[in-house]
Amino acid sequence: MSSTADTLTIDIPVIDIAPFIANEAGSADVVRAVEAACRNLGFLLVTGHGVPKDVTARLYDTARAFFDEPQEWKVGQGRGTSEIGGVAFSPIADEALAATMGLKTPGDFKESLNYGPRLPGDAWPSKPSGLESAFEDYFSEMEILAGHLRRIFCSAIGLAPDHFEKEFVDHLSALRVINYPEQHVEPEPGQLRAGVHTDYGFMTILRSEASQGGLQVRNRDGEWLDAPSIEGAYVINIGDAFMRWTNDEWVSTPHRVANPPSGYGGTARRQSIPFFLNPSKDTVIECLPAFAGQGAKYEPITYGEYIKVKTGQAFSKG
Numbered sequence: 001m002s003s004t005a006d007t008l009t010i011d012i013p014v015i016d017i018a019p020f021i022a023n024e025a026g027s028a029d030v031v032r033a034v035e036a037a038c039r040n041l042g043f044l045l046v047t048g049h050g051v052p053k054d055v056t057a058r059l060y061d062t063a064r065a066f067f068d069e070p071q072e073w074k075v076g077q078g079r080g081t082s083e084i085g086g087v088a089f090s091p092i093a094d095e096a097l098a099a100t101m102g103l104k105t106p107g108d109f110k111e112s113l114n115y116g117p118r119l120p121g122d123a124w125p126s127k128p129s130g131l132e133s134a135f136e137d138y139f140s141e142m143e144i145l146a147g148h149l150r151r152i153f154c155s156a157i158g159l160a161p162d163h164f165e166k167e168f169v170d171h172l173s174a175l176r177v178i179n180y181p182e183q184h185v186e187p188e189p190g191q192l193r194a195g196v197h198t199d200y201g202f203m204t205i206l207r208s209e210a211s212q213g214g215l216q217v218r219n220r221d222g223e224w225l226d227a228p229s230i231e232g233a234y235v236i237n238i239g240d241a242f243m244r245w246t247n248d249e250w251v252s253t254p255h256r257v258a259n260p261p262s263g264y265g266g267t268a269r270r271q272s273i274p275f276f277l278n279p280s281k282d283t284v285i286e287c288l289p290a291f292a293g294q295g296a297k298y299e300p301i302t303y304g305e306y307i308k309v310k311t312g313q314a315f316s317k318g
């Protein structure tokens, strides 16, 4: 389970979206390629996205400096829920993502910093300097990229390009930097870096990192596949809310982060940066007419109601 040796590396499509962003010839090919990937696997890699390297590097580096601080200091940081737009720190084993799939496992072997302009957090730590602005600047870049991707989705489905925009005026998106520490002791039975789960929202834009013990994706046949990590490319995956909007035709695929194989423990630190693109609280998730041919599979639900159930499961201590 923890080894990557028994899994295959998938052919996740790598799609250059620059022609779509620039509205050039080739735009329609981008849309078709994205649609095919979202229907088949629910995962793709994008290049030509326009996110500046230095904004990404600054967030990666400042967050790393935070994670390098002693545990005793870190656990006192970002633990409240008092400030909207503050930061929240989640220490090792705080969250067990597999609980969202009804599985009982030890907490995930990871720690994370979490931020969203409309999400609760606490005061930003006094060090490292520049942490808050690094999060804000990267968040703004993700909003721009998410806008391009939403328009690609609309184009694929035959919707007006701005179809979803009103749902994202007050969006509840979350930016998270995750540190998967070196594993000097064997993890507990059933403990992974991140347990199997699907993401909850519209889509996730992930800055992955190649390492021993990385992202794995379960395809529609139930096989676990190692997701490739390409420097400078973003991994995009569909979330549950969008899967419901499409009546399950676009797939929110289960994924997990494997442990490094024994022996790699001390050299296998990994840091990833997911941006969870979530609609506003009152957005009604309801089968889109284009997918309603055989009847809607799910009752409409607001995003606020859906997310409450999922986060309650992931952080429950029962």
Ligand SMILES: O=C(O)CCC(=O)C(=O)O
Pocket: 178, 194, 199, 206, 208, 209, 214, 215, 255, 256, 257, 272, 273, 274
């Ligand atoms: O770290 C990764 O590569 C993926 C993390 C993830 O799937 C999540 O936090 O939802």
Ligand SMILES: [Fe+2]
Pocket: 197, 198, 199, 204, 255
């Ligand atoms: Fe995920």
